[in-house]
Amino acid sequence: MEQTIDKRAEMMGTAKVPGAIVKLAVPAIVSMVVMAIYNMADTYFVSMSPEGYFGTAAVSVYMPIMLLTQALSILFAAGGAAYLSRLLGAQEKAKAGRTATTTIILSFLSGILVAVAGGIFAEPILLALGASGDTIDLALDYALVLLIASPVQLTNMAFNNLLRAEGSAVQSMVGMVIGAVLNMILDPVFIFTFNMGVMGAAVATAISQAVSFAILSSNYWRKKTVAKFRLKGFRFEREIVSYIVRVGSSTFLTQLLAAIGFAVINVCAKPYGDAAIAAFGIVNRIQFLGFALMFGFSQGYQPVAGYNFGAHKFERLKTAMKFGIAVALCIGALVTLACYTLAPQLMGLFTTDAYVMEIGVPALRWFTAGFTITAFTLIMLMTHQAFGKAGGALILSISRQGVCLIPTVLVLANVLGLFGIMLSPLVADIISGMIAAILAVRIFRFIRTTKEEYVLGILDPGAEQ
Template sequence: MSIPDKRTEMLRNGTIKKTLLTLAIPSIIGMVVNGIYNIVDTIFVGRIGTSAVGAVAVVFPFFMLISSLGIAIGMGSASYISRSLGRDNKKEAENTAITGILLVVGIGIALMFLGLHYLEDILRLFGATESILSYGLDYGRVLVIGSPFVMLKMFFNNVMRAEGSVKASMVALLLGAVLNIVLDPIFIFTFDMGIRGAAVATIISQAISVVFQVWYYQSRRSYLQLRLKGYRPNRVIISQIFIIGLPLFFTQGLNSGAMALVNNAASDFGDAAVAAMGIVKRVMSLGLFALFGYSQAFLPVAGFNYGAKRYDRLWEAIRFSIKLSTIFTIVISVFIIGLSEQVMSWFSDDPEVLAIGARALRAYSIPFPMLGFQLIYFSLFQALGRGVPAGLLSVSRQGLILIPAVLFLPLWIGLDGVILAQPVADGLTILMTGFLAIRINKEIKNNIVAHKEMAAVE
């Protein structure tokens, strides 16, 4: 049996727990290493000073917005690819991937020119103080120039996971992250480029990851064969990509806007508050990266079995994933709460940054044990092509609830309001997830019963 056939057979008939772990472990490793790069990058920048760390915090939401375009198109493509493979329609899956690549390249080039032209205005909007702005411009210009590479890397990672090439996806992430960690001190300190060197190291690493991903598909090691010859645009494919992708991008836009509001609110309390909140976001993102890595393994398993009408296997995947992710998030929360001061000391020796960051880490850890549950159902709705509930969950966590919390809580309780905005949004979104989960669980169970009755009649 060929490797592609083995991948399909694993998704169709492999033991659910083994299939999920086989797909998840490489994905989690790759995502966690990518998260470690973000942390190490911030540690190196922290040696420059508090304002430099603040600049990274201010640029970060814009960088995430750029990345989210690649993720949105990639996840929209991945969802439809998984369902196409579940229907044994490989050609449709390949056309979906090619369509996604063309969308990413076109949007990425346009974004590069727009970002360079409006960068100063964007950074001021995202909370840059005068002392942070010059660092932010040095850092942000390089990242904007490299934005097409950032978007392509995110896109290919999602497509690789959807077709079952999780090891190749892990290698791409590892390659970029390890290179970035190695290049950071060289460009920042050896070449004396300061914060600009951190950005140069990031873009070089992202570009090399993309080179590897393109080589993987051109070498015919992949299941999907991506060739422009014979390709024809398809309205159904484009619409399916955007049905899933647009809510995700809209969500990330709200997320970036909320992060900008957090930076603006924190800037009222000085550069130390901006830097501290930026560090907390990076630290907590490490645990979220691990969850995200697992969810990217869950998504093709859920999408494939839903497309194949194997509802019993879909239900088993949901139950196992919730148990596993909840155990993981509890462990992370206990660790962060117990060692919050020590964790902050890795990034800064500024007493004010340490004090604010430690309080924020403890607050962020309170709802974290249930974020695995929230993310599994978010991924489930994506896998099933349910863009509305998927978008609603993300919009709630990063916009519908978070933005009002950021706007009003600081007015009532000062800096504590800045710190508590995200935990409050997380908690309320988890409650919303519970209501949506009841409905989709009932639908899946009804499908299981109906499918068994139909099989009994036949």
């Protein structure tokens, strides 16, 4: 068993690079797409409930809170996974195990914090995020159930990232897929059969997340992982926690600013009514499906890049980066084309309201117009994370969602109204793409310099890169 597990990790440093990336990326893509469908399922079934677009608006109002919760979970999950892949590449298995344990515990404790704080302040937060008198009760019904499930949700994110980081992408995928399928089965049962409406969608999601938790955690208590989870004698180590937070902070900020950005969009759309909030909510759910494809592929790329960097296999690393960039750009272009062509059909899956369609169809096209640039920026973000280059990863994280998107939405919404909201993501993508191009030049120069130092024997193998 131990040899099988070791080979699974070593595959990242020995198999053909494109094959290794694809082998890890396919389950990661499936997991991310499943997560997107997970989120879309609630919107789809709620839109068919008696609440109509008021229910859709209520679910949309909760989305910034959902993104904020995911941001907190990925702070530890992404940082822990990046460190784990580097440690495995350097053959430091004991430290990798302590890193996995730390990541899981931090995620669970953060989930408890979210559940308590969210439960206390749910109503004022939802009102500030755009809930109206017609949607606040529905939004509360939906939010409170999902907030209670936060410890499970956050820990699932840790399990998924850690399993992929050690080459166990299939195990990660299985837990996510089963949970998502169960969610889609339970949604209509609780919404329609039990007549629970919006709250029923939340209950179905919470149960599904609990099932995923049971499946994913079983990989650890059955000792089927490279990095072992051990509570006995556990203590937080400053070095491990610091690295996790430092590297994970970039992805955390990406998600955090995405939550703020979506909240700003809701607030700017509120003067146009609940139908406008519902339209942008649907658009964001659909575009997240396209983003999931790119993010899933990048999650397959990151462990291979991190492992080979940690093992100082620079030619393999160069191949991984070229392959990763090329495939990511293709995925981004295909998503843009699909959303432009099929925008009416995709929106029609979630609403029959004419005003929601009138806003949603062009919004979907504009929101996804810059996805090729987004794909490149995302690969550069993952590359910086894989190398432990927290500064560059941080810049890339805040550029699109924060420095670019939020001010752009506020300015263009004020000048161009609804069209300004639609145009903002493309403008943000263009600016952040320029920043990513500059950092790409620097990261290739860093690889070349590190390789020269290693060949000359002046690189300290134990030093932080």
